[in-house]
Amino acid sequence: QWISKPVEELWDSLQKGKSQSLLKKHLTEATYKKLKDKKTTLGGTLAQCISSGALHEGSKVGIYACDPAAYSDPDWKELFNLIIQDYHTGNAAGTVKHPQPSFGTDAEIDSLGDLDPTGQFVVSTRVRVARSHAGMPFPPAAKKEDFEKMEKLGCEGLSTLTGELAGTYYPLRGMDKATQNKMIEDHFLFRADDSVLGDAGGYSCWDTGRGIFHNKDKTFLTWLNEEDHFRFISMQKGGNLGQIYKRLVSAIKHMETKMKFAKMDGLGYLTFCPTNLGTTLRASVHVRVPMLSKDPKVLKDICAKYNLQPRGVHGEHSDSKGGIYDISNRQRLGLTEFQAVTAMKNGVLEIIKEEAKLTWMPKPMPELWERISKSDSQSLMKKFLTPEVYAKLKDKKTSLNGTLAHCINSGCLHLGSKVGIYACDPDAYTTFEDVFNPVIKAYHKVDSINHPVPTFGTEAEMKALENIDPENKMVLSTRIRVARSHKKYPFPPACTSEDFENMEADSVAALSTLTGELAGNYYPLRTMDAKTMEQMIQDHFLFRNDDDVLGDAGGYKYWDIGRGIFHNKDKTFLTWVNEEDHLRLISMQKGGDLGTVYRRLVKAINELEKKLTFAKRDGYGYLTFCPSNLGTTLRASVHMAIPHVSKQPNFKEFCEKYSIQPRGIHGEHSESEGGVFDLSNKRRLGLTEYAAVREMLDGVLAIKKWEEEL
Ligand code: ADP
Ligand code: ADP
Ligand code: MG
Structure with missing residues (x-):
């Protein structure tokens, strides 16, 4: 059981420190005095809410809700409202009211489509929402029995999922370290190493009641009692946002029929961290943008324009690696679920467009064929890529997704080339052998491709x-x-x-x-x-x-x-x-x-x-x-x-x-x-x-x- 430091001590370090958080801005002395010895109707305290913000000077928000009551109890909601409005609208006097949940019609969902049919940019896509049990405290105010009860309720609900969503629950306790690490490395499982969350009481009674549910393919997952009571997650490799979002929506709709989630008019679904209120939805892609990331300013500008948030590939507060960023919608309150996903889609499409300008891609196959077949190029490629051979090869792909266009792009643009064809990967010599073999024989002047073993001489x-x-x-x-x-x-x-x-x-x-x-x-x-x-x-x-x-x-x-x-x-x-x-x-x-x-x-x-x-x-x-x-x-x-x-x-x-x-x-x-x-x-x-x-x-x-x- 996690216990916060005394509220006086926390208040003191908040006052003395250099924090620029919204907590520091809005927790006046009067409010502090009013709340410091009170409890919410679910038993939470002010110390639990401000612990992390007081200990981490770098926090931007600095406050967590100890339980759902903190958002609605008369004495408490004022402070939270100021911070919520300031965070979500940039103005503490803002009056944003969250609309009713709206996931989009079937046709709208389908129209989200695939963000990257080339497969060159989007590594994987993930959409998650958070949900909390109505009437249950958040981690800092929860007791061991609360975590156990929530785990039980959660598992009962999840076990009624069918079809693609059906899966198995794996409690963290008893899961061996190797399995855990592998699942973390593959981005499926959470871990308990974020000290910002830890000092908010997020890891209280760890690992009681914690675990992960997932289907066979790990395309639908649920985290139990990580930061929130539930995180429902739909994810897969590639950029098929339509398919991923649709899967999540059907899971949410089913779970809504099985249990009651904490929800409030104007705030949407209630969550431990006030930044997640509203839709609670974060739609993200891991997008490969090594060229754009050489100059982070361009990427930052696009993110600002579409209100997107860049993160490292191992989650919030982690670094980007190999030019891959986690890009997601920043706004969760004051818009519908479908609007949040659409914002992410539009921004990511623009990011891909900009990155594509800086990297290399072959021209479309029909355009290349048009050029070469009408030319008087004397290249070996042109000679052996007859219309019959072209028809046979034009839609083939190598084991590494290479196409004929990758191989002949240069030869079709440089009509003076003598050879005119390159192998995009080692497998291209097999997949496209109908054109490569005659080119190789002609270039090297051999009747058969029969190279001897390496021999450097005595x-x-x-x-x-x-x-x-x-x-x-x-x-x-x-x-x-x-x-x-x-x-x-x-x-x-x-x-x-x-x-x-x-x-x-x-x-x-x-x-x-x-x-x-x-x-x-x-x-x-x-x-x-x-x-x-x-x-x-x-x-x-x-x-x-x-x-x-x-x-x-x-x-x-x-x-x-x-x-x-x-x-x-x-x-x-x-x-x-x-x-x-x-x-x-x-x-x-x-x-x-x-x-x-x-x-x-x-x-x-x-x-x-x-x-x-x-x-x-x-x-x-x-x-x-x-x-x-x-x-x-x-x-x-x-x-x-x-x-x-x-x-x-x-x-x-x-x-x-x-x-x-x-x-x-x-x-x-x-x-x-x-x-x-x-x-x-x-x-x-x-x-x-x-x-x-x-x-x-x-x-x-x-x-x-x-x-x-x-
Ligand atoms: P959240 O708190 O919104 O669930 P985090 O930033 O804490 O997200 O990340 C949680 C985990 O999900 C991390 O392991 C992260 O790498 C993974 N993740 C996030 N987005 C994607 C994505 N598009 N593809 C694969 N993994 C992802
Ligand atoms: P390759 O691709 O076969 O390595 P290139 O024709 O692209 O060769 O030339 C690569 C570089 O090597 C060029 O700078 C070229 O001037 C240099 N080079 C090639 N042969 C010699 C040589 N005999 N002496 C000095 N430099 C050479
Ligand atoms: Mg060379």
């Missing part, structure tokens, strides 16, 4: 890789990279912001175990200053987000969340985290010592393979976002000065003959400068890693010889 073979330019005349630098994808995450277009954050954490944990020459530090993009960033880009160490082809493929979704670079002291071993691929492992240095660069990379690959599980598939090798990188995922390149060769009309043809791909020196889709080209192996699938490096070596030596001749 010590002796590695030693045989020569220095391309021992005289240091033509080769400026040499670089080899491989891509790796975490098995358990999708590729960028299908990633949530938490995916990027979790991948970053997993990657950095593994990278930080590297030792010796490979040991280094991780630098997140978010905290890197602009000057350092620009210098690293100039020096060819760091990536940037300025390639529209990649951007329109969703490669920069939620930029720069989860992005960064790891490198050793000399920047000879580097790892890009969440650029195009989850990981790009890079070994590079000045000059043409290919053997040293390759050995360093192989060592890093072998070390990381021990720590992480990468996406891989028989025949396809390592899986990557872009199908051109499948297989070895290896690109070995030199920056080489070839001012004469590059002007020859048959330069491209010569490169093609050796399967060499020439690029500009600032990466793919960039221009060359001063006759210096990036020359690398084009083929990555159907040959071993060692063979790919050799192929580059042979081709580059041939080009070098040609340059020397001219």
